[in-house]
Amino acid sequence: MTNTLLQQKFNQILDDNLLNEIFQTGTFKEYKKDDIIIDIDQDLKFIPLLLSGNIKILREDNQGNEMLLYFLEAGDTCTMSLTCCLKTSKSNIRAVAESDSLLILIPVEKIQDWFRNNESWRNFILESYQIRFNEMLETIDTLAFMKMDERVFKYLIDKVKLNASETLVIKHQNIAEDLNTSRVVISRILKQLENEGKIKLNRNKIDVLQF
Structure with a gap:
C-alpha cells in the first residue's frame, strides 16, 4: 500500500x-x-x-x-x-x-x-x-492588502479546495489561531459572511456557499 x-x-x-x-x-x-x-x-x-x-x-x-x-x-x-x-x-x-x-x-x-x-x-x-x-x-500580500473579513473568506475558500468539500468541520478558535487574531473577531466576521449569504454556520461546521 x-x-x-x-x-x-x-x-x-x-x-x-x-x-x-x-x-x-x-x-x-x-x-x-x-x-x-x-x-x-x-x-x-x-x-x-x-x-x-x-x-x-x-x-x-x-x-x-x-x-x-x-x-x-x-x-x-x-x-x-x-x-x-x-x-x-x-x-x-x-x-x-x-x-x-x-x-x-x-x-x-x-x-x-x-x-x-x-x-x-x-x-x-x-x-x-x-x-x-x-x-x-x-501570504504577505494577504496580510498587507486584505481586510480581515477578506482574509477569513479566502481562508475558508482555500480550505474548501484543500479538503474537496464545501462543508468544513472547524471551530472559530482554530481559524483565529491560524490567522493570528481573536475568536471574538472571527465569530463576528463569520456572522457577517453568513448575513451576506457567503456561508452558513452550524455547530463546529461551516458550509461555504460561494467560492
Whole structure:
C-alpha cells in the first residue's frame, strides 16, 4: 500500500530508480490530525514527502502566537525543512497534520547526493521552492492588502479546495489561531459572511456557499 501511494503521487515527478531508492531508505510514518510533525527549534534529520492527507505550515512569534503560512497536499514536500536540513540548522517552522496523514521521511544524508546526481529530484526540489515562494508572497500580500473579513473568506475558500468539500468541520478558535487574531473577531466576521449569504454556520461546521 505504501509503495503504491509513493508511485501514485510521485511517478510523474521522480524517476523509477529514485522512487525505488526512496522506498528502500525512507521511513513511512502516520500522523493523526493535529499531530506535530516538525516543531520549531527541532533538529531536522529528514525531509517529509506527503503521500496522503494535508499539513499546515506555521510560524510562531515571540509571544507564542501562530501564523499560517501555507498548506501542503499529497505529492508535496516542505522545502523550508529542506533548507534547515542542508544548513544543519534548527527548524524555524511548525508542521501540523491538518488531517490524518501518511508521510515518508527522507534521511538528510540522501538529499544532497540526489540533488547533485538525479535530475528528477533536482527539478522537483527547485519547483517546490518556487511554489512555496509564491505561496509566501501570497501570504504577505494577504496580510498587507486584505481586510480581515477578506482574509477569513479566502481562508475558508482555500480550505474548501484543500479538503474537496464545501462543508468544513472547524471551530472559530482554530481559524483565529491560524490567522493570528481573536475568536471574538472571527465569530463576528463569520456572522457577517453568513448575513451576506457567503456561508452558513452550524455547530463546529461551516458550509461555504460561494467560492
